[in-house]
Amino acid sequence: MQDTLLDIRGLKTWFKTEDGMVRAVDGVDLRIDRGETVGVVGESGCGKTVTARSVLKLIDMPPGRFEAGQILWQGRDIIPLDQDEMNQIRAREIAIIFQEPMTSLNPVYTVGDQIAEVIALHQKLSPRQAMAGAAEMLRLVNIPNPQKRVHDYPHQFSGGMRQRVMIAMALSCQPKLLIADEPTTALDVTIQAQILELMQEMKDKFGMSIMLITHAMGVVAETCQRVTVMYAGKVVEEAPVEALFGDPRHPYTQGLIRSIPRIDRAVSRQARLESIQGTVPSLLNPPAGCRFAARCKHAMDICTQGIPPLKEVAPGHRVACVL
Amino acid sequence: MLSILVLGVLVGPYLWPVAINDIDFAAKLQGPSLAHPLGTDDLGQDLLARMMYGGKISLAVGFAAMLVALTVGVLIGSVAGMSSGWVDAALMWLTDLFLALPTLPLLLLVMYLFRDSVKKVLGVEGGAFVLIVIVIGGLRWMPVARLVRAQFLSLREKEFVEAARALGASKVRQVVQHILPNALGPVIVVGTIDVAAAIIFESTLSFLGLGFPSDVPTWGSMLRDAKDYLDIAAHWALFPGAAIFLTVLAINFVGDGLRDAFDPRRML
Amino acid sequence: MNAPVTPTEDLLRVRDLRKRFAVKGGIFSRIVDQVHAVDGVSFEIGKGETLGLVGESGCGKSTTGRCILRLIEPSSGEVWFQGNDVTRMDGDALRSLRRDMQIIFQDPYASLNPRLKVGAIIGEALTIHKLAPTQKAMEDRVVQLLETVGLQPDHMHRFPHEFSGGQRQRIGIARALAVEPKLIVCDEPVSALDVSIQAQVINLLEDLQEEFGLTYLFIAHDLSVVEHISTRVAVMYLGRVVEIAPSRELYDNPLHPYTEALLSAVPIPDPTVKRKRIMLQGDVPNPIRPPSGCHFHTRCPIAKPDCAQRVPELRESKPGHWVSCHYRG
Ligand SMILES: Nc1ncnc2c1ncn2[C@@H]1O[C@H](COP(=O)(O)OP(=O)(O)OP(=O)(O)O)[C@@H](O)[C@H]1O
Ligand SMILES: Nc1ncnc2c1ncn2[C@@H]1O[C@H](COP(=O)(O)OP(=O)(O)O)[C@@H](O)[C@H]1O
Ligand code: SF4
Ligand code: SF4
Ligand SMILES: [Mg+2]
Ligand SMILES: [Mg+2]
Numbered sequence: 001m002q003d004t005l006l007d008i009r010g011l012k013t014w015f016k017t018e019d020g021m022v023r024a025v026d027g028v029d030l031r032i033d034r035g036e037t038v039g040v041v042g043e044s045g046c047g048k049t050v051t052a053r054s055v056l057k058l059i060d061m062p063p064g065r066f067e068a069g070q071i072l073w074q075g076r077d078i079i080p081l082d083q084d085e086m087n088q089i090r091a092r093e094i095a096i097i098f099q100e101p102m103t104s105l106n107p108v109y110t111v112g113d114q115i116a117e118v119i120a121l122h123q124k125l126s127p128r129q130a131m132a133g134a135a136e137m138l139r140l141v142n143i144p145n146p147q148k149r150v151h152d153y154p155h156q157f158s159g160g161m162r163q164r165v166m167i168a169m170a171l172s173c174q175p176k177l178l179i180a181d182e183p184t185t186a187l188d189v190t191i192q193a194q195i196l197e198l199m200q201e202m203k204d205k206f207g208m209s210i211m212l213i214t215h216a217m218g219v220v221a222e223t224c225q226r227v228t229v230m231y232a233g234k235v236v237e238e239a240p241v242e243a244l245f246g247d248p249r250h251p252y253t254q255g256l257i258r259s260i261p262r263i264d265r266a267v268s269r270q271a272r273l274e275s276i277q278g279t280v281p282s283l284l285n286p287p288a289g290c291r292f293a294a295r296c297k298h299a300m301d302i303c304t305q306g307i308p309p310l311k312e313v314a315p316g317h318r319v320a321c322v323l
Numbered sequence: 324m325l326s327i328l329v330l331g332v333l334v335g336p337y338l339w340p341v342a343i344n345d346i347d348f349a350a351k352l353q354g355p356s357l358a359h360p361l362g363t364d365d366l367g368q369d370l371l372a373r374m375m376y377g378g379k380i381s382l383a384v385g386f387a388a389m390l391v392a393l394t395v396g397v398l399i400g401s402v403a404g405m406s407s408g409w410v411d412a413a414l415m416w417l418t419d420l421f422l423a424l425p426t427l428p429l430l431l432l433v434m435y436l437f438r439d440s441v442k443k444v445l446g447v448e449g450g451a452f453v454l455i456v457i458v459i460g461g462l463r464w465m466p467v468a469r470l471v472r473a474q475f476l477s478l479r480e481k482e483f484v485e486a487a488r489a490l491g492a493s494k495v496r497q498v499v500q501h502i503l504p505n506a507l508g509p510v511i512v513v514g515t516i517d518v519a520a521a522i523i524f525e526s527t528l529s530f531l532g533l534g535f536p537s538d539v540p541t542w543g544s545m546l547r548d549a550k551d552y553l554d555i556a557a558h559w560a561l562f563p564g565a566a567i568f569l570t571v572l573a574i575n576f577v578g579d580g581l582r583d584a585f586d587p588r589r590m591l
Numbered sequence: 592m593n594a595p596v597t598p599t600e601d602l603l604r605v606r607d608l609r610k611r612f613a614v615k616g617g618i619f620s621r622i623v624d625q626v627h628a629v630d631g632v633s634f635e636i637g638k639g640e641t642l643g644l645v646g647e648s649g650c651g652k653s654t655t656g657r658c659i660l661r662l663i664e665p666s667s668g669e670v671w672f673q674g675n676d677v678t679r680m681d682g683d684a685l686r687s688l689r690r691d692m693q694i695i696f697q698d699p700y701a702s703l704n705p706r707l708k709v710g711a712i713i714g715e716a717l718t719i720h721k722l723a724p725t726q727k728a729m730e731d732r733v734v735q736l737l738e739t740v741g742l743q744p745d746h747m748h749r750f751p752h753e754f755s756g757g758q759r760q761r762i763g764i765a766r767a768l769a770v771e772p773k774l775i776v777c778d779e780p781v782s783a784l785d786v787s788i789q790a791q792v793i794n795l796l797e798d799l800q801e802e803f804g805l806t807y808l809f810i811a812h813d814l815s816v817v818e819h820i821s822t823r824v825a826v827m828y829l830g831r832v833v834e835i836a837p838s839r840e841l842y843d844n845p846l847h848p849y850t851e852a853l854l855s856a857v858p859i860p861d862p863t864v865k866r867k868r869i870m871l872q873g874d875v876p877n878p879i880r881p882p883s884g885c886h887f888h889t890r891c892p893i894a895k896p897d898c899a900q901r902v903p904e905l906r907e908s909k910p911g912h913w914v915s916c917h918y919r920g
Binding site: 043044144158160161188189190191192193194196197215216217218219220221222241242245246255256257259260261262263264272273274275276277279280 | 647648755757758785786787788789790791793794797812813814815816818819820842852853854855856857858859860861862863864868870871873874875
């Protein structure tokens with residue numbers, strides 16, 4: 001057994017709404033070891049963000065509630081922890097950056113103030129020292145002219161630079177785990193490449209782990225060691241990255257990988273794209289049995305009878321499918 | 324709620340056929356009784372009858388003024404919102420000008436100047452009605468116009484409007500089919516607030532003696548007449564006051580309901 | 592500007608198209624500046640062809656598409672469609688142009704009027720151009736269009752919010768198809784969709800092209816999608832086209848340094864492939880004050896001093912492969 005940082009077991013996070021119970025996360029297992037980058041992929045609404053927010057207990061309760069499961073942070077279940085204890089973990093051990101670089105910074109404070117505030121949370125420093133620390137963090141994330149830019153407001157930065165600022169803020173408490181929720185989805189490819197490289201660089205420097213949430217398979221292939229594929233609130237496949245792309249076992253994963261056009265393959269223009277028919281089921285009344293059954297080419301009678309459990313098909317490669 | 328009030332003022336007089344100006348000094352300033360369910364005023368006139376008659380006028384003033392304000396506001400707002408350049412600038416300048424005018428003194432001035440001439444043409448009650456409606460409506464269209472213009476400016480850039488343009492839809496079609504229906508939600512809410520405001524405004528006018536002649540009861544004028552007797556005949560002020568309050572409340576509910584009813588996302 | 596000329600049947604020919612937007616500021620909202628959104632763009636699209644238009648956000652792709660359709664007025668330049676200059680059309684000519692050119696939008700939520708039923712949305716064009724003499728004919732045509740894009744006939748009685756993103760995109764496509772256009776500008780039609788749904792919509796667009804002989808201007812920022820669907824690809828940077836080539840040729844032999852960087856930044860969904868990445872420094876410059884000379888010189892890895900002085904022309908380096916760089920091609 002390696003040095004496990006985070007171990008989510010059978011997590012269920014549900015939301016009570018007017019229409020009924022939304023089973024946003026409905027039995028998720030996820031492990032992240034020290035120094036590892038784990039990708040979490042899946043279509044919009046499959047529960048990636050809710051999983052990430054659950055780890056930091058950033059879910060509004062109510063309407064949300066933990067229905068079942070454990071979130072073991074370095075061996076300790078954090079679900080029963082109170083606000084103070086949770087804040088300790090949030091400030092020093094786990095950091096998160098969000099999808100929308102536009103809305104995750106407070107527009108009325110300077111960038112420097114916001115980073116300095118985080119620094120001051122876990123180090124006793126004078127305001128001037130904290131501000132110097134903020135400038136240092138900006139330099140670290142390759143923002144030109146950091147001494148001057150700390151005094152700028154978020155709207156004076158471009159989308160890519162704001163995401164750098166978010167990373168600087170997240171890293172200023174030197175976390176053990178960085179949760180990045182679609183950090184590059186709103187950015188152009190060239191800027192995405194810059195941000196991904198920056199995250200890699202920072203990971204090497206601080207020796208932290210990363211949980212990278214995305215729906216871009218290409219990003220996963222290039223940055224992660226292990227991948228967890230989610231579908232409709234559940235984990236359907238978990239594997240080392242080479243195994244996942246080389247030998248995807250779950251029909252959903254196979255569909256995902258085959259439905260992306262590839263610029264590195266000369267044949268792609270002629271071939272039709274393989275597509276997955278239909279759409280994601282509602283999480284209000286998820287179908288019984290395998291949730292992918294309605295869209296699955298291989299669906300059989302037994303698929304709808306019971307929920308297929310995650311089974312190990314190769315070392316570290318687990319699949320939730322009857323095949 | 325509102326329908327009960329409306330029904331009350333429309334049908335009520337037939338069920339309670341007591342004249343509004345039957346003066347009966349013997350029964351003045353009485354509290355509620357069987358003969359006079361809401362009591363009487365200082366001249367012994369039946370309050371229920373006056374309430375119902377006054378309600379008819381107050382509600383009519385409210386709705387008519389709202390219609391005037393909405394029509395003018397939507398018209399000016401749409402034209403400004405669809406045009407650009409100087410037409411827009413001129414219309415907004417006009418709107419701001421009206422907004423900057425001190426409402427009450429102006430209102431008094433207009434009432435004072437035109438009361439007599441309009442009265443001649445339309446008779447005492449009709450004249451007062453038209454004048455009040457026009458004045459109140461004419462002074463309350465500006466917020467509507469600004470709102471409509473703002474809605475238009477954002478809606479006309481929406482992709483579904485652009486799609487209509489790409490299909491060759493005329494300007495009128497774009498407005499009627501696509502922009503206006505989507506702009507109306509907030510406008511309806513403002514409109515309902517206007518009804519309430521107009522009723523209160525009319526009360527103020529009556530209060531100042533510039534509304535309807537004092538022998539014509541409205542909720543506002545009844546309040547005015549009652550104010551001198553608050554200590555001995557509280558019921559006199561209470562009923563019209565409560566009626567105005569309930570109407571305003573009910574209209575606001577109706578407004579929210581209307582907005583939701585127009586929103587296809589809320590329909591099942 | 593020296594523009595590419597191809598002798599074959601061109602459906603659309605764009606010549607030195609420019610669009611400047613006024614930037615208002617100050618207390619009296621005076622015009623304080625201008626955004627050079629499209630800064631001299633030329634290309635042509637052959638009949639039945641798909642021209643991909645790629646570039647980072649804000650480089651002027653949508654503005655180009657909207658100018659071609661006259662949804663916004665170009666500041667200067669010519670747009671020739673079937674031998675007529677679109678920029679000089681008005682009245683009836685413009686109306687009939689609307690039957691030949693259509694557009695599909697990026698945002699499946701903003702592009703459908705939330706207050707109209709699907710039947711009314713798709714049927715609107717039929718009403719405008721009087722294409723359906725009776726109510727019955729109208730309904731039949733709407734049903735036919737719904738089936739063409741893979742929806743059910745009874746969907747016409749529903750409102751847009753009852754559909755998923757992919758289904759809404761299909762409704763938008765049906766609306767565009769209603770007038771039987773020759774050219775469709777697809778402005779990022781799959782960018783807002785999930786990968787699995789993306790593939791469905793791309794396949795649909797390809798099928799429709801084959802069935803109705805459509806010509807597409809396919810705007811996107813996802814280079815893999817563009818490569819898949821396009822016959823030729825034009826790369827834009829800050830309002831200018833920097834390279835045009837047949838799709839495969841562009842991806843195999845990119846000439847312009849920007850194209851190279853763009854291609855190398857695309858993540859490839861195969862962990863066994865390891866590539867050398869050309870990392871661009873900094874962000875796209877502000878289009879209000881674009882850099883002098885070659886717009887790309889502030890980020891170009893091979894820029895030389897005179898790149899800041901001279902504007903490179905778009906010239907044909909190999910047959911059909913056009914590039915605008917002093918030192919490449
Ligand atoms: N506060 C809430 N109340 C009710 N339902 C919610 C709430 N938050 C999330 N959900 C539901 O939970 C499900 C999962 O949402 P989540 O945000 O985790 O998706 P995601 O995988 O991150 O998607 P995306 O790729 O779009 O970011 C969705 O069906 C969503 O509608
Ligand atoms: N209506 C407008 N007013 C002012 N500037 C605009 C307007 N539309 C687009 N722009 C500007 O023009 C440039 C190109 O925009 P656009 O064509 O939408 O880019 P793309 O589609 O390539 O992302 C951007 O800098 C954008 O901010
Ligand atoms: S369990 Fe059945 S339906 Fe589900 S993915 Fe496997 S084969 Fe398909
Ligand atoms: S002209 Fe100069 S700056 Fe522009 S792309 Fe070529 S080498 Fe780079
Ligand atoms: Mg999310
Ligand atoms: Mg665009």
